[in-house]
Amino acid sequence: MKISRLMFAGLASLCIAAPALAAETTETAPIPQEGVGTETYPGIPSDTIEKLGGPAGIKIIVDDLFYYILDDNRINQLFISHGKVERQKALNTELVQLVLGGHKQYEGASMSAAHGDLGITLTQFNAVVEDAYLAFEKARVPYSVANQIIAGLAPFERDIVTR
Numbered sequence: 001m002k003i004s005r006l007m008f009a010g011l012a013s014l015c016i017a018a019p020a021l022a023a024e025t026t027e028t029a030p031i032p033q034e035g036v037g038t039e040t041y042p043g044i045p046s047d048t049i050e051k052l053g054g055p056a057g058i059k060i061i062v063d064d065l066f067y068y069i070l071d072d073n074r075i076n077q078l079f080i081s082h083g084k085v086e087r088q089k090a091l092n093t094e095l096v097q098l099v100l101g102g103h104k105q106y107e108g109a110s111m112s113a114a115h116g117d118l119g120i121t122l123t124q125f126n127a128v129v130e131d132a133y134l135a136f137e138k139a140r141v142p143y144s145v146a147n148q149i150i151a152g153l154a155p156f157e158r159d160i161v162t163r
């Protein structure tokens with residue numbers, strides 16, 4: 001796994017700084033609803049979805065993300081044992097578009113409902129983030145754009161990491 005120290009440091013700081021990006025919410029991380037409130041998180045330019053190749057490009061990146069997750073011995077057993085990878089791919093494709101300000105309905109569970117009972121650690125969360133960077137690299141997404149996407153998703157950490 002080719003994650004440089006610099007990248008890892010940047011990633012860690014993103015995860016730490018990320019809650020500040022979240023909209024005010026109580027129990028769950030912000031899942032923006034179509035037509036309600038701000039459509040993008042601060043700092044995410046409105047053309048980010050286009051830069052990723054639109055919904056089709058995002059689907060490819062999410063599919064690749066799950067390829068790397070399932071190849072990642074630190075976390076793959078958890079995903080395999082739940083047996084919902086195809087559902088997760090589809091829902092994450094929706095969710096990424098929503099987080100980036102796309103007009104896409106997200107039809108899955110809230111992040112706390114989906115992950116609250118899984119006992120996920122910050123180390124496991126960071127493993128998924130590392131795998132996301134591999135998927136971005138494969139798609140030749142510029143590092144600055146990849147960072148913006150991670151920053152948009154990072155606020156979910158507080159509902160996903162419970163241990």
Ligand code: HEM
Nearest residue numbers: 075078079082088091092108109114120124125128153156
């Ligand atoms: C920002 C990071 C993450 C996002 C955006 C995310 C997103 C999602 C989504 C959309 C679902 C589907 C919810 C549904 O079925 O309605 C899901 C389920 C799941 N996620 Fe995550 N996830 C993240 C991090 C993680 C991490 C770090 C792990 C474990 C290392 C993980 C493990 C799982 C598992 C096992 C399920 C299936 C749970 C079940 O059986 O219902 N996720 N996630």
